[in-house]
Amino acid sequence: MDPVDGNALAGPLGTLFGQDVGDVTGVCAGCGLSSLLAETRVFDQAPGLVARCPGCEEVLATVIEMPRAVRLSLPGFRYVDIPSRTL
């Protein structure tokens, strides 16, 4: 099963704190690689979306569309940076 690009996260997540999710950068807690969410490898043929690190394939994030919420888990990031809104 081939992954798709992290852009696929933008459908269910849309914007996060006012920023397109693809523009959010995160650092993998496993290997330390910094990547844009748009650059992660997303497995979408699954009960949810699974974003894996392009460096070490650790699970960085999962997204599940629940009836009344979209649940975002970030199990594999050391941190994420959400760019400040530019005017």
Next chain:
Amino acid sequence: MWRSAVIADVTVQTHRTRTLTLAVDGWMTHRAGQHVDLRLTADDGYQAARSYSLASGPGEPPQVTVDRLPDGEVSPYLVDIAAPGDALELRGPVGGYFVWSPQNSPQPPVLLIAGGSGVVPLHTMLRARLHAGDDTPMRLLYSARSWDDVIYRDELRQASSVSGVTVEFTLTRDIPPGWSGHTGRLDAAMLTELSWPATDRPDVFVCGPTRFVEAIADTLVDLGHDPAAVRTERFGG
């Protein structure tokens, strides 16, 4: 947030692709390269959703160009059954990474590399440049199985006559008699011949099936392009 959309128009592109124009209340605008999720609901409540690149230029009504996948669930419906007046749901536009917009200041040259129906968002970037009268150098390399599989044939041939724009086709399977374009896979030699050298620091957008995108991205990095300047969109599959 899902909202209702109505199919306003249907245009046949190739033997397996159609462009659907959608009427969506409150549609603002979108950027070239963004996508939408489409959701279909059967009369018993069964649902299926898929993501499609927007096929129209910024400022135009939303369009999607859909390629019929042999074992698909949504694409055969959109290509073979859906007709003007039919309803579906839409979410988006989304995506802020695989996008290109004309600006009022000089930009790096833009290299667009398409495999199959991966041409859809890239053609939209080209259209955005043409409509804005922008002069960013833009070059599209388009790999297709055959000439009959080439989407936006006439529009792309016309675009290649515009100053600063180049469109190159390579056919990988059926070569028509008298074909003067390229043939075979887009390998390192063809990329070197047809694209800007890494020293020109082009912005690169690659879209197509996963294996195509990965092969092209790896080759570009081998040729010295900055991985951060190579943006990709894979279909999966």
Next chain:
Amino acid sequence: MATVSRGFGGRRQDPAGGDLAARTPPGQYLTDGFPVLSAGPTPGVRLEDWAFEITGGREPVGWTWEQFRRLPSERFTCDIHCVTRWSKLETAWEGVSLDTLLAPVAHDAGYAVAVSHGGYTTNLPLTDLLGGKAWVAHTYAGQPLHPEHGGPARLVVPHLYFWKSAKWIRGLRLTAQDEPGFWERAGYHDYGDPWTEQRYASA
């Protein structure tokens, strides 16, 4: 109420027959195909490297592929139900019952975490693995289980949503307390009964 798309049926069988409808849990649709779902890349597991290990008991117990294949295998036919809403009836498997695998293990655990190659995990109460309700399957439709479907071997627990039937299984970790697995931590239901639509944890 979602907008209905005229003429859209999806890729489904019609469960019009009373028996088929009765065997289809609420909110599920029948399929003839066998969709391939995965939270990650398909791990390539060579049979000579394969092992199945049960830990968390008094002593760890394990089998190589050869030892595992010498255990008594059962043929079983079951209906399977994926939380993504497809169900497939009459799937034919062959595998080793968890009753057989757990028999030599001395333990006082109440739960198990199935552990897979590639890092996937899922949790189950031990009572759902025992009593002829669960197998480690190595054969599907008469053929060695394809890697896409979890080969060399996968867990099959047909009475729960199919995410509980871990692909590429490499062992069980027995636990005293219930420990959520991969999808259970991410928001899916801890138990996952398809007949009462236990899909999500909450929300």
